[in-house]
Amino acid sequence: MAAVSQSAMTAEPSVASPKMTARDLNLSYGDNQALFDVNLDIVERQVTALIGPSGCGKSTFLRCMNRMNDTIDGVTIKGEVTLDGRDIYDKRIDVVQLRARIGMVFQKPNPFPKTIYDNVAYGPRIHGLVNSRDELDQIVMTSLERAGLLKEVKDRLQSPATGLSGGQQQRLCIARAVAVSPEVILMDEPCSALDPIATAKVEELIDELRSNYTIVIVTHSMQQAARVSQRTAFFHLGKLVEVGETDQIFTNPKDERTKGYITGRFG
Amino acid sequence: MSLSFLLLAVAALCVLSFYFGRQRAIALSGGRYSNLHSLPTHYGMYVALWCGLPALLLLVVWYMFQGSIIEAMIIADLPAEITGDPGKLSLALNSISLIAEGGGQHLTVSPEVVDAGRRLARLHTIANAALIVVMLASASVGIMLSYRKIDPEMRARNNVERISRWIMIACSAIAILSTVGIVFSLLFEALHFFSKISPLEFLFGLEWSPQTAIRADQVASDGAFGAIPLFVGTLLITLIAMAVAVPVGLFSAIYMGEYASSKFRSVAKPALEILAGVPTVVYGFFAALTVAPFLRDNGAIIGLDVSSESALAAGLVMGVMIIPFVSSLSDDVMSQVPQSLRDGSYGLGATKSETIRHVIFPAALPGIVGAVLLAVSRAIGETMIVVMAAGLAANLTVNPLQAVTTVTVQIVTLLVGDQEFNSAKTLSAFALGLVLFLVTLGLNVFALKVVQKYREKYD
Numbered sequence: 080m081a082a083v084s085q086s087a088m089t090a091e092p093s094v095a096s097p098k099m100t101a102r103d104l105n106l107s108y109g110d111n112q113a114l115f116d117v118n119l120d121i122v123e124r125q126v127t128a129l130i131g132p133s134g135c136g137k138s139t140f141l142r143c144m145n146r147m148n149d150t151i152d153g154v155t156i157k158g159e160v161t162l163d164g165r166d167i168y169d170k171r172i173d174v175v176q177l178r179a180r181i182g183m184v185f186q187k188p189n190p191f192p193k194t195i196y197d198n199v200a201y202g203p204r205i206h207g208l209v210n211s212r213d214e215l216d217q218i219v220m221t222s223l224e225r226a227g228l229l230k231e232v233k234d235r236l237q238s239p240a241t242g243l244s245g246g247q248q249q250r251l252c253i254a255r256a257v258a259v260s261p262e263v264i265l266m267d268e269p270c271s272a273l274d275p276i277a278t279a280k281v282e283e284l285i286d287e288l289r290s291n292y293t294i295v296i297v298t299h300s301m302q303q304a305a306r307v308s309q310r311t312a313f314f315h316l317g318k319l320v321e322v323g324e325t326d327q328i329f330t331n332p333k334d335e336r337t338k339g340y341i342t343g344r345f346g
Numbered sequence: 347m348s349l350s351f352l353l354l355a356v357a358a359l360c361v362l363s364f365y366f367g368r369q370r371a372i373a374l375s376g377g378r379y380s381n382l383h384s385l386p387t388h389y390g391m392y393v394a395l396w397c398g399l400p401a402l403l404l405l406v407v408w409y410m411f412q413g414s415i416i417e418a419m420i421i422a423d424l425p426a427e428i429t430g431d432p433g434k435l436s437l438a439l440n441s442i443s444l445i446a447e448g449g450g451q452h453l454t455v456s457p458e459v460v461d462a463g464r465r466l467a468r469l470h471t472i473a474n475a476a477l478i479v480v481m482l483a484s485a486s487v488g489i490m491l492s493y494r495k496i497d498p499e500m501r502a503r504n505n506v507e508r509i510s511r512w513i514m515i516a517c518s519a520i521a522i523l524s525t526v527g528i529v530f531s532l533l534f535e536a537l538h539f540f541s542k543i544s545p546l547e548f549l550f551g552l553e554w555s556p557q558t559a560i561r562a563d564q565v566a567s568d569g570a571f572g573a574i575p576l577f578v579g580t581l582l583i584t585l586i587a588m589a590v591a592v593p594v595g596l597f598s599a600i601y602m603g604e605y606a607s608s609k610f611r612s613v614a615k616p617a618l619e620i621l622a623g624v625p626t627v628v629y630g631f632f633a634a635l636t637v638a639p640f641l642r643d644n645g646a647i648i649g650l651d652v653s654s655e656s657a658l659a660a661g662l663v664m665g666v667m668i669i670p671f672v673s674s675l676s677d678d679v680m681s682q683v684p685q686s687l688r689d690g691s692y693g694l695g696a697t698k699s700e701t702i703r704h705v706i707f708p709a710a711l712p713g714i715v716g717a718v719l720l721a722v723s724r725a726i727g728e729t730m731i732v733v734m735a736a737g738l739a740a741n742l743t744v745n746p747l748q749a750v751t752t753v754t755v756q757i758v759t760l761l762v763g764d765q766e767f768n769s770a771k772t773l774s775a776f777a778l779g780l781v782l783f784l785v786t787l788g789l790n791v792f793a794l795k796v797v798q799k800y801r802e803k804y805d
Contacts, residue, residue: 150692152608175695183693189686192709201704202694252690259694 098123098293099144099263104158106139106148113139117158117319119312121263126285126294128308128325130301132340135314137297141265144295145181146174162263179206182256186268188248190240190255195232198240198251199223202259218258225291226254227284246277253284257292264288266296270303282307301341305329313337352405352478356485360398363489367393370496384503392502395509396492401485408477416469420462428458442466532783535776542770543571548777550574554740554751556760556771571774573781575740579657579750583732584725586661586746587668591725592718594665595672602673603680604702615674622670626730633663633735641747650747655737658746664731668721675720679713679797680706712796719793723786729754753778 097120106114114136121127121144129137142148143160146167160167167177179202190198199219202208209215219236223229228250232243240251249269256264266285270278285294285307298304304311305325312322313334321334332338368390375381382389420442421429428438441455445463496502540548551572598618602611638659645652652658683706691701707714737749738759760775 145693147689147693150688175697177695178693179695183689185686185689185693187686189684189690191687191690191705201691201696205694205696205700205704255690255694 094120094122096123097121098163099295100159100161101140101143102159102161104140104143104156104160106136106143106154106156108151109153113317114143115317117314119319119322121293121295122310123293124289124291125310126289126296126308127310127312128304129295129297129312129314130299130304130340131314131320133299136317137312137314138267140314141267141295141297144263144265145178145183147178147183149174179259180261181263181265182259182261184249184252184256184264184266184269187272188245188252190243190248190251192239192241194237195223195240195243195251196236199254199258202255206259208259222254222258223251225257225288226250227280227287228254244277246273246280249273249277249281250284253281253288257288261292263293263295266294268297268299271299278303301329313340315340352481356398356401356481359482359485359489360394363397363493364390364394366489367391367493367496370493371502374496374498382498383501384506388502388506389496389500391506392509393489393492393496395506396488397485398488399509399513400488401481404481404484405477408480412473412477416466416473419469420466423458423465424462425458428456438462446470529783532776532780535773536780538768539770539773539777542773543777547571548573548774549781552742554756556756556774571770571777573753573778575742576751576753576756576778577781578742578744579736579740580726580752580754582657582744582746582750583661583664583736583752584722586658587664587725588718588722590662590665591668591672591721595669595721596676596714598669599673599677599680600702600707603677604698604706615677618673619670621666622674624667626667626728627734629663629667630730630734633659633731637663638735645747652747653737653749655735655749656747657736657750660732660736661746663735664725664728667728667731668725671724672717672721675717676710676714679717680710682713683709712799716793716797719789719796723789723793726789727754727782727786729758733758753782757782 099121101117101119104114104117105112117136117140119140129141131137139148143156144167148154148156156168162177162180165172191201193201196219199222200215203215203218209218220229220233223232228247231247232251240248243251249272253264253269269285270281273281282303285296288294289309296304296307308325310322311325311328313320313328313332313336315336321328321332321337323333328337329341332341368386371382371384371386371389372379375386379386417439420439421435424435424438428434438455438459441453441459442463443466444453445455445460446466448467548571551570552574553570553572554575555570602615602618606614634655638654638656641656641659642652642654687705687709688701691705696704732752732755736752736755738751738755739749740751740756741748743750757775757778760772760778
């Protein structure tokens with residue numbers, strides 16, 4: 080939060096030395112424009128929450144940040160997204176390496192139909208991050224530990240991941256993302272398929288992860304945004320309406336639409 | 347009135363009764379259909395079903411028994427000297443039916459038989475007339491009874507529903523019963539065969555030569571019935587076919603499913619499936635006339651002795667035939683792997699091929715195994731290609747360059763042409779058929795189990 084309060088320009092899109100930025104980002108699915116001139120800065124080692132009514136483009140925006148929209152047919156993207164000042168849509172950028180730096184956690188827990196161990200080891204293995212079995216063990220353990228899952232699964236690392244509960248599966252997916260040591264973790268409504276207790280655990284985890292990672296989270300729950308994030312961006316109809324410190328957005332929104340959404344008048 | 351006219355008449359009655367039933371329901375409704383329990387069409391259907399179904403059932407039953415009853419009546423009138431001897435009797439019955447059909451002038455038969463022939467013709471005429479009367483009567487009775495039952499309170503809709511359910515049950519029963527019938531006939535003839543040749547000799551014998559005698563105690567057409575060469579030949583050709591079909595089918599499925607643009611896919615997939623529409627006999631002469639000579643000539647160039655009918659040619663072509671089978675089945679199972687798993691893998695920075703190798707393929711593996719097993723059972727049962735291209739000689743060899751023979755080929759050669767029906771040679775076809783049936787049945791059941799298990803996981 081320190082970085083933001085120094086700048087004292089919380090309502091402005093730009094902050095000092097952002098980890099990631101989006102400039103004039105436009106995206107269309109065929110003839111259907113989903114994002115309009117989005118300008119947003121993501122502050123390092125903070126949680127940025129993207130909120131807004133369904134279909135407002137927040138998930139689409141999130142998926143632009145690690146080029147997951149590349150896999151969809153008929154998408155056109157204009158504008159610029161940078162990571163540490165470099166345009167990630169530059170032709171010279173290797174999308175595979177990019178995604179290793181920007182991890183992603185999805186709405187529905189999607190563990191691979193493999194063992195718990197192999198799920199976490201998947202990223203390090205394909206990226207060749209380890210040279211020995213011991214190193215891999217080490218990474219798997221640390222990642223599970225960081226995702227707060229180690230205690231629950233350490234006796235059954237070789238059992239199938241699909242046997243875990245929904246909340247455990249989601250934390251496994253977080254561990255899987257953490258295992259490749261990303262700098263940024265994108266989370267697309269990570270708790271929407273979880274019960275309140277599992278949600279609380281994941282939220283706690285997000286709060287802890289903040290000390291090591293830059294996190295962007297899409298959420299439908301305003302309470303969740305208020306609980307876990309330091310900055311909040313409000314999207315509406317494909318446009319970024321307002322962005323600022325979470326406290327300010329929730330207590331004193333500048334835009335009428337933000338106020339309306341937060342007080343529950345629409346969305 | 348011939349049978350087709352009779353059926354037409356019943357159909358016409360059905361249409362008429364549908365119309366009148368519907369009209370009556372409309373009349374009873376007093377202008378508002380909601381006064382009726384069911385739609386007027388349902389009442390019409392109800393009457394039509396009661397008109398047609400009993401009449402048709404009667405027809406089926408009638409034909410099932412007509413022949414044997416009339417025959418019994420004829421036999422009862424024949425003198426004992428004929429009925430006493432089964433051979434004479436069947437000869438006499440043949441002549442009788444010939445005379446009844448207006449032929450047989452050249453036959454020298456006893457007057458009793460001639461009389462019986464005339465009588466048979468008369469009985470047939472009477473039976474046909476009776477059938478017409480009975481069917482039309484049953485149709486009319488059906489119409490009358492059901493027509494009188496039409497009432498705004500009557501649940502015609504539910505009744506029609508119930509009747510149509512029974513019709514469907516009857517259809518599936520026909521399908522199932524005919525399968526059971528085939529299996530049993532196979533089983534009994536095979537048992538008959540095994541009473542002549544021991545199952546051990548059949549299953550483990552190394553010599554297959556049903557046409558010639560190889561032991562002193564055998565008569566001319568009782569040869570050796572060791573089926574191992576056939577099993578080995580079948581296995582060899584199946585292996586070659588799978589070696590072609592599995593990699594090609596699988597990789598094309600992966601390309602179609604994961605890499606190809608939807609535009610290319612919409613053209614290429616149907617094109618691939620055209621392969622499945624080529625008649626097997628076309629594959630057969632392609633194998634025999636194009637592939638086999640090609641292999642033989644090119645084998646000669648590099649110094650290999652390829653026989654002109656080789657397991658390799660048949661297996662290769664059979665493999666091509668099975669490609670669409672493997673590829674469309676495995677494409678189906680791979681496209682069932684949820685998108686979220688692909689996203690998860692891409693999100694970790696995996697490339698397409700890593701995602702396919704480490705995530706999609708393992709997840710789809712049970713389904714793919716099922717697909718391959720189904721393909722194997724097809725290859726084993728495939729007949730036309732091997733008949734034309736694999737050869738007839740029952741060589742016990744695993745050399746793909748030589749001619750081998752398969753179970754299906756031998757069944758064909760054993761049963762083609764005029765055969766005495768109770769020799770071990772002919773009966774051995776049933777034993778082979780039984781083995782073939784059991785193997786493919788086992789494979790299919792196993793494959794379906796595997797596929798099902800996989801389905802449960804994601805649905």
